[in-house]
Amino acid sequence: MLNESLLPVPTGLLQIPEIPKTLEISDNHSLKFSLVLPTYNEAGNIADIVKILSELLDHSMLGEYELIVVDDNSPDQTWKLALELTPDYPQLRVMRRVEEKGLSTAVIRGWQAARGEVLGVIDADLQHPPEVLEQLLQEMEKGADLALASRHVEGGGVSEWSIIRRFLSRGAQMLGLMILPEVIGRLSDPMSGYFMVRRSAIAGKTLSPVGYKILIEVTARGKIRWLAEAGYVFRERQAGESKVTWKQYIEYLQHLVRLRLSLSARFLQFCLVGLSGVVVDMGFLYLLSDENTLGWSLTRSKIIAAELAIINNFIWNDFWTFRDIARLQPGKRQRVKRLIKFNIVCLAGLVLNVLLLNIFFNVFQLNRYLANFLAIVCVTLWNFWINLKLSWRVTEVDNSPMNNE
Numbered sequence: 001m002l003n004e005s006l007l008p009v010p011t012g013l014l015q016i017p018e019i020p021k022t023l024e025i026s027d028n029h030s031l032k033f034s035l036v037l038p039t040y041n042e043a044g045n046i047a048d049i050v051k052i053l054s055e056l057l058d059h060s061m062l063g064e065y066e067l068i069v070v071d072d073n074s075p076d077q078t079w080k081l082a083l084e085l086t087p088d089y090p091q092l093r094v095m096r097r098v099e100e101k102g103l104s105t106a107v108i109r110g111w112q113a114a115r116g117e118v119l120g121v122i123d124a125d126l127q128h129p130p131e132v133l134e135q136l137l138q139e140m141e142k143g144a145d146l147a148l149a150s151r152h153v154e155g156g157g158v159s160e161w162s163i164i165r166r167f168l169s170r171g172a173q174m175l176g177l178m179i180l181p182e183v184i185g186r187l188s189d190p191m192s193g194y195f196m197v198r199r200s201a202i203a204g205k206t207l208s209p210v211g212y213k214i215l216i217e218v219t220a221r222g223k224i225r226w227l228a229e230a231g232y233v234f235r236e237r238q239a240g241e242s243k244v245t246w247k248q249y250i251e252y253l254q255h256l257v258r259l260r261l262s263l264s265a266r267f268l269q270f271c272l273v274g275l276s277g278v279v280v281d282m283g284f285l286y287l288l289s290d291e292n293t294l295g296w297s298l299t300r301s302k303i304i305a306a307e308l309a310i311i312n313n314f315i316w317n318d319f320w321t322f323r324d325i326a327r328l329q330p331g332k333r334q335r336v337k338r339l340i341k342f343n344i345v346c347l348a349g350l351v352l353n354v355l356l357l358n359i360f361f362n363v364f365q366l367n368r369y370l371a372n373f374l375a376i377v378c379v380t381l382w383n384f385w386i387n388l389k390l391s392w393r394v395t396e397v398d399n400s401p402m403n404n405e
């Protein structure tokens, strides 16, 4: 009887649907906000947190939100206690997971079952002050793609953390900055487990977090253009105990490395395409300028060979390296526009290449081949970055679901 009112646990890929699954069957309207509470042995906290959150959210969005408890079959039967609360709280739904475990996947499974346009997560042990939700929701209303409660901005902090825990927390952040600067550098508190994200920013992306740090996964894989933060003080636990052990630090490292590899895949593709361009360039230089073939002048041959290499690289990049982005702007005119931008970036890269070679060789007095190699590395990075930001930039504007009700 009790089990029948449980939310079914989604299976398969950890992917958030564009349109909430339940809406496809019933003609239930979608909600503004779904807040997931991951729980493991929170029997002493669950009733309090549900009460506090409900009072708070009823005040600002009655009938437009839901709370989803995702419990990993806690020995203290948190899921059962939560289920017994549902008659008093119609917006409360409870998921009991038996097969799968772990904080990050609990959050994603909860979001998969969610009906909201904005998806949030908060600890169930009252260590995250619920009032901050209002500020975060305001940031989302303003148009943020992700709003995060941070201990390291104004108004934030930790209450009674030992020097060791503070040190470990900051150390983990520094390590993250070294391995994954483009993601960790955007977050003042990458360890935060208290945030919300627009469904449209992560829908369709396959998430694969290891361990605790779901925020890093979402920021790395989602389309997060506008990121907002609000300060909060991490409170002391009143009941139950923390589940963090040394294992979480290992998993964190594993997670960073996995993300690094998968985010670098595009760059590796770009480098391979670059190599194919060298082959094209060499080949045409031979065909056009060699005495045994056409025997044209070197400059004329080089200009044509270089241009053909650029076109070769553009085609590979458009259909392979950046295919996901190219698919978002498929028109012929847009493709030509990308080709022109790519051409300009490549020519600018050539100028930069010569400049750097001169600096490394003349100013730093490096060996000329080492200098040339370094110049090529720099220009490749520069080319990749500028092309990503300019040539394959998505120019259409997203309609934020919260602003057009």
Ligand code: GDD
Binding pocket: 037, 038, 039, 040, 041, 042, 070, 071, 072, 101, 102, 103, 106, 122, 123, 124, 125, 127, 169, 191, 192, 193, 194, 212, 241, 242, 243, 244
């Ligand atoms: N379903 C599920 N499965 N829930 C879990 C699991 C799990 O394996 N492990 C922990 N939780 C739940 C807890 O019941 C609690 O509601 C929340 O996730 C946070 O777990 P804690 O064990 O209380 O974490 P903490 O207080 O040490 O860590 C907090 O601080 C970090 C910042 O340093 C959390 O807020 C983290 O989210 C945060 O990143």
Ligand code: MN
Binding pocket: 123, 125, 127, 237, 242
């Ligand atoms: Mn906690």
